[in-house]
Amino acid sequence: MDVESAKLIGMALAAGLGVIGPGIGIGLIGGGAMEAIGRNPEASGKIVSNMILAIVFTEALGILALVVSFIIKFV
Amino acid sequence: MDTLVATTSGVATVATAVVHESPIHVSLKAEVLGHFLGLPITNSLLMTWLVMALLIGFAFFFGRSLTLIPGKLQAAVEWLFEGAYGYVVETFESEELAKKFFPLIATIFLFVLVGNELEFVPGVGSIGFFHGTEFEPLLRAPAADLNFTLALAFISFFTIEITGLAVLGALKYSGRFVNFSSPVNFAVGIIEIVSNLGRLVSFSFRLFGNIFAGEVMILVAGYFLPYLLPAPLIGFEMFIGAIQALVFAMLTMFFIKLSVTDPHEAH
Numbered sequence: 001m002d003v004e005s006a007k008l009i010g011m012a013l014a015a016g017l018g019v020i021g022p023g024i025g026i027g028l029i030g031g032g033a034m035e036a037i038g039r040n041p042e043a044s045g046k047i048v049s050n051m052i053l054a055i056v057f058t059e060a061l062g063i064l065a066l067v068v069s070f071i072i073k074f075v
Numbered sequence: 076m077d078t079l080v081a082t083t084s085g086v087a088t089v090a091t092a093v094v095h096e097s098p099i100h101v102s103l104k105a106e107v108l109g110h111f112l113g114l115p116i117t118n119s120l121l122m123t124w125l126v127m128a129l130l131i132g133f134a135f136f137f138g139r140s141l142t143l144i145p146g147k148l149q150a151a152v153e154w155l156f157e158g159a160y161g162y163v164v165e166t167f168e169s170e171e172l173a174k175k176f177f178p179l180i181a182t183i184f185l186f187v188l189v190g191n192e193l194e195f196v197p198g199v200g201s202i203g204f205f206h207g208t209e210f211e212p213l214l215r216a217p218a219a220d221l222n223f224t225l226a227l228a229f230i231s232f233f234t235i236e237i238t239g240l241a242v243l244g245a246l247k248y249s250g251r252f253v254n255f256s257s258p259v260n261f262a263v264g265i266i267e268i269v270s271n272l273g274r275l276v277s278f279s280f281r282l283f284g285n286i287f288a289g290e291v292m293i294l295v296a297g298y299f300l301p302y303l304l305p306a307p308l309i310g311f312e313m314f315i316g317a318i319q320a321l322v323f324a325m326l327t328m329f330f331i332k333l334s335v336t337d338p339h340e341a342h
Contacts, residue, residue: 053325056318060277063284070291074101 011069018065025058099298101291105220106211118212119220122199126190126217156181166328176331179234183227184324190217191286191316195309200290218286218319221279228278231327236271239334247337274330278323285319 033051037044105117137152145153163180164173193199194216203212217223239248252268254260289312296304 052318053322056322060281060284063288064280066288067280067284070101070288071103075103 007072011073014072015066015069018068019062022058022062022065025061026055029054029058099294100210101294103287105215105222108211108213117220117222118203118215119217119223122193122214123190123217123223125214126186126193129193130185130189159184163328166332172331172335176234176238176328180324180328183231183327184320187218187227187282187323188317188320190223191320192313194219194286194290194316195313216286216290218282218316219290221283224279224282225275227282227323228275231278231323231330232271232275234327235274235330235334238331242335243337248334278326282319282323285315289315 029051033047036047040047105119107115107117108121109116137148141149159181160173160177163177164170167173167176199214200212200216202214203210205211239251252264252271254264289308293305293308293312296308
């Protein structure tokens, strides 16, 4: 296997494996927020803004994996 | 210098006429446009200056045209700042601390926000020079350069640590990191050191990664389905840019609050 194909495989693995965790995390956050809104619909505005904030932090991890895969591919 | 040309995208460019093994070209680091007194001037640095000039110009002219009976713009800006200031006071639980840190937090927010949103103005990233086959944009989103985000992260980091030292006192604050009272406290101190240093990485890579990956995603989408697919993605990325600016400012605020709170007297 030459370096170029190893790089391609590495990039795909880094991006693909890296988004598993954040995917689970965002699912948990969204599920928790929906449950909270169901219990207390009046507080939905506050819950949604906090949910977006939490999703952003989780998503940053996936983005990190994506950047690593870019570095593998293009540097 | 080569002739000025315009292409579709900035950080990443689609080489159309050039035979290249991959049609998408991504440059992780900002391109150097020239040198001034031996210092390299990159395209993201130029963009940063533009953002600074815009903000300073707005502040200058806005500050001169203030009236006692606010017009529409002044009313809107006052409403936004009052809301933000109220939130900062609420978080710090102290008017004095909020007065000291609100300028820094608001500046970080506005600076990152304007830099992120200007990225989608037509011409930014698409006007530049061709060096042979390599395209070099004249302007590049500031946050798509790790130097910019790392510099902001350093500003936040030192503000947080120095505030902790000044408010709690050197002995009390360093006791958080080096603590020989028990093996458990010593281990907690080590973890605290690592987590504080880790903020530098998480601060800088969160902003850089989001903005840079957004630009690359728009480019790749434009390569698969030109004109149609990038349009909603650009809207989404503008939202992400605003959220990331908010997150950077709010995290700085939360960490300052954490560093001035004495853990033993908090409850």
